Amino acid sequence: MDNNKLLIAIIIIIVVVIGAVSAVFLTGDSSDDSNSTNITNITNNTTVDTSSVSSSQNSAGGDSSNDPYVVSESVEFNYQNGEGYYRQVEYSDGNFRQYDVNTGELIGSSYPSDQKYLPSME
Numbered sequence: 433m434d435n436n437k438l439l440i441a442i443i444i445i446i447v448v449v450i451g452a453v454s455a456v457f458l459t460g461d462s463s464d465d466s467n468s469t470n471i472t473n474i475t476n477n478t479t480v481d482t483s484s485v486s487s488s489q490n491s492a493g494g495d496s497s498n499d500p501y502v503v504s505e506s507v508e509f510n511y512q513n514g515e516g517y518y519r520q521v522e523y524s525d526g527n528f529r530q531y532d533v534n535t536g537e538l539i540g541s542s543y544p545s546d547q548k549y550l551p552s553m554e
Contacts, residue, residue: 500525507533 500523510516518539519531530540538549 500527 502521503524504522506520507517508520510518517533519533520528521531522528527542528540529538529543529546531537532539537551538546539551541547541550
């Protein structure tokens with residue numbers, strides 16, 4: 433009879449351990465998921481207004497066959513401002529542009545031709 437109780441206890445322990453491991457893998461780290469969900473919601477619910485950007489801002493200039501193309505796009509927290517998010521667009525020529533996700537305004541750029549369109553830092 434003692435052997436049967438021991439076998440049942442071992443089976444119960446195995447089932448509990450397997451259940452706990454499955455729960456961890458299925459749910460993942462909740463802090464990372466909530467942050468990813470917030471950024472995904474911001475990305476999906478925000479449109480960048482590029483109509484206010486002049487044609488000289490839309491490309492590095494020159495022949496259209498030499499114009500850079502978008503390599504990556506991401507939404508990141510604006511640590512410099514201390515609040516809000518911005519969309520960073522990186523181009524094939526190594527340059528980038530940053531747009532406010534709420535207004536769509538250009539707030540940062542590595543293109544020299546864009547500097548006159550950026551907000552004044554004064």
